[in-house]
Amino acid sequence: MAGYAIAHLRTPTANDEVFEYLERIQATLDPFNGRFLVHGGALDVLEGTWPGAVVVIEFPDTDSAHSWYDSAAYQAILPLRTGNIEADAVIVAGVGPAYDASSTAAAMRAQINGAS
Template sequence: MTKAYIVGEITVHNPEAYALYGQKVPATIAQYGGKYLVRGGTSTQLEGKAQGTRRVVIEFASRASAETWYHSPEYQAILPLRQNNSEGHLALFDGYDG
């Protein structure tokens, strides 16, 4: 089974309200078997233009696990906290199983 990765590039506009999302989301990720590989931190743009100021990479055992987490009632309940207080891009990638 190939691992899957959720990659987010986010710019937070309301840090105080976004903080509640930041507190609640880790438990939903863990509940569906995911784990953070990158959560914020310093980044250096080597090429092109960044799509956000904050980077997140979350690893799941499979694409199905990642999709189940994203569409879960637990995550959907807190998703507006992210969407209403930031803007960005979120993508799901299959891992390389070479």
């Protein structure tokens, strides 16, 4: 199952350190088959507030995403971003093409009903 690194950049900033981070990040992704699916761009906020920008990077699986994030190459450039941009970042597993949310609801109902 694909894994995704997702970041909510609450205070996107443009300066030399951020430019260097952007110039170097792709080389850290390549060994782990990571690719940008979303990298900033226009947002249509439908509910609530969403200050900032969104980044979504796809990996073959969550192990690859974690290996990228923990890699010496990425850790070397990470302070260029974290020192300049407030952000939240997560790694999450994707779902398969046959995923059906109603099956998740049924499993959750069964778990709750079985616990009572």
